[in-house]
Amino acid sequence: MRLSRYFMPTLRDAPADAQIVSHRLMLRAGLVRQEAAGIYAWLPLGLRVLRKIEQIVREEMDRAGAVEILMPTLQLADLWRESGRYDDYGEEMLRIKDRHERDLLYGPTAEEVVTDIFRSYVRSYKDLPKNLYNIQWKFRDERRPRFGVMRGREFLMKDAYSFDVDEAGARASYNRMFLAYLNTFARMELQAIPVRADTGPIGGDLSHEFIILAETGESEVFAHRDLVEMGAPGPDIDWFGDLQPLVDQRTRLYAASDEMHDQARFEAEAPPEKRMTARGIEVGHIFYFGEKYSKPMKAVIAGSDGVERPAQMGSYGVGVSRLVAAIIEASHDDAGIIWPESVAPYGVGIINLRPGDAAVDAACERAYAALTTAGKEPLLDDRDERPGAKFASLDLVGLPWQLIIGPKGLAEGNVELKRRATGERQAMPLEAALKVIAP
Numbered sequence: 001m002r003l004s005r006y007f008m009p010t011l012r013d014a015p016a017d018a019q020i021v022s023h024r025l026m027l028r029a030g031l032v033r034q035e036a037a038g039i040y041a042w043l044p045l046g047l048r049v050l051r052k053i054e055q056i057v058r059e060e061m062d063r064a065g066a067v068e069i070l071m072p073t074l075q076l077a078d079l080w081r082e083s084g085r086y087d088d089y090g091e092e093m094l095r096i097k098d099r100h101e102r103d104l105l106y107g108p109t110a111e112e113v114v115t116d117i118f119r120s121y122v123r124s125y126k127d128l129p130k131n132l133y134n135i136q137w138k139f140r141d142e143r144r145p146r147f148g149v150m151r152g153r154e155f156l157m158k159d160a161y162s163f164d165v166d167e168a169g170a171r172a173s174y175n176r177m178f179l180a181y182l183n184t185f186a187r188m189e190l191q192a193i194p195v196r197a198d199t200g201p202i203g204g205d206l207s208h209e210f211i212i213l214a215e216t217g218e219s220e221v222f223a224h225r226d227l228v229e230m231g232a233p234g235p236d237i238d239w240f241g242d243l244q245p246l247v248d249q250r251t252r253l254y255a256a257s258d259e260m261h262d263q264a265r266f267e268a269e270a271p272p273e274k275r276m277t278a279r280g281i282e283v284g285h286i287f288y289f290g291e292k293y294s295k296p297m298k299a300v301i302a303g304s305d306g307v308e309r310p311a312q313m314g315s316y317g318v319g320v321s322r323l324v325a326a327i328i329e330a331s332h333d334d335a336g337i338i339w340p341e342s343v344a345p346y347g348v349g350i351i352n353l354r355p356g357d358a359a360v361d362a363a364c365e366r367a368y369a370a371l372t373t374a375g376k377e378p379l380l381d382d383r384d385e386r387p388g389a390k391f392a393s394l395d396l397v398g399l400p401w402q403l404i405i406g407p408k409g410l411a412e413g414n415v416e417l418k419r420r421a422t423g424e425r426q427a428m429p430l431e432a433a434l435k436v437i438a439p
């Protein structure tokens with residue numbers, strides 16, 4: 001992409017009401033624009049990051065055996081009356097009437113819809129386990145939408161729903177999602193801590209939140225350091241084998257968010273030097289709730305004994321749009337965002353220090369063509385701007401590499417290569433720089 005033809009509306013200053021660093025940087029770097037309280041338009045750069053996060057989530061869901069569908073944003077109130085949640089959900093639900101006076105709602109989650117789909121097709125234990133997921137916009141009429149897309153009203157969620165014949169099967173499904181989540185966040189270079197959690201309005205009795213550490217996080221976490229340092233299991237585990245040991249290894253170490261925290265247990269289970277207390281951001285939440293929806297909605301499965309029982313269900317959410325902000329909270333400096341390679345909107349920014357200079361233009365074109373071919377998605381700053389402004393805007397938008405090409409360097413046979421994360425700059429011939437970026 002050439003910046004001269006692009007749409008990257010960066011701002012010098014963030015609006016005063018943007019309180020946390022990710023919100024300020026998202027507005028300044030031109031990733032999103034607020035359209036109404038808690039409702040955002042995604043601008044080109046922000047959309048690219050959102051799509052990359054979405055794709056990582058999708059790949060890790062698929063790897064763990066989940067199957068993608070797409071459910072509507074608008075749902076029938078009658079389904080929620082069947083589960084009993086229509087009246088319970090309260091003010092957070094955006095209720096709508098269509099021209100036939102039918103009650104609809106903008107889905108805040110999709111347990112009812114997916115249970116309705118499931119019960120229409122699946123009857124036998126032979127068809128289980130099943131895990132259906134979708135990546136779709138949700139709406140929750142939060143009283144205090146704040147911190148930009150971190151706590152929006154309209155937000156993108158990945159929600160998966162597992163169906164099993166019995167509790168043992170449901171636990172295996174839960175374990176697959178538990179481990180898939182760790183792999184998902186690790187691919188975004190986030191350290192996610194699974195903590196025991198409250199189930200809230202989703203209901204059920206087994207639940208974990210996945211929290212990434214950031215000072216501005218809304219949750220307080222208490223965790224054993226060994227858990228914090230334990231890595232993700234990696235993609236090559238036997239997804240349909242016994243995953244319990246891998247899960248036990250992690251859940252046996254103390255970790256809880258404020259609502260579930262028990263100081264006495266924390267002190268008993270973690271020696272002082274292993275106790276970590278920090279603030280964090282909830283980026284995922286998984287629940288096992290058994291028959292809570294399948295029973296009232298009559299999603300029943302015939303077992304091998306021929307007896308029909310409600311399916312055992314769980315649900316598994318990832319805050320896809322929240323992750324954009326969470327990654328920024330975890331990875332930025334005074335100059336701007338520092339994107340992890342896997343979610344960066346473009347892989348490298350090429351800075352043309354003197355557009356119109358034939359040699360500089362030619363070197364930039366050569367770099368642009370080579371990096372495009374190598375799949376590095378270059379963003380070429382060919383605008384007629386001062387070098388200082390170009391440096392500042394590329395630091396702000398945070399691409400992993402900057403390739404700086406100007407007349408002085410070229411006269412000596414060199415370009416400059418800068419690593420955004422470290423600020424390290426090195427002069428070298430163009431071909432050598434291309435090899436570093438795309439080995």
Ligand code: 5CA
Pocket residue numbers: 108109110111140142149150151152153155157158159160202282283284285286315316317318319320321322
């Ligand atoms: N049905 C379950 C799992 S599919 C569910 O709705 N879980 S949830 O309420 O915990 O939401 C899942 C994830 O969505 C959360 O972990 C969080 O990362 C994200 N999320 C929730 N509310 C918001 C919001 N207002 N703005 C942005 N992201 C949100």
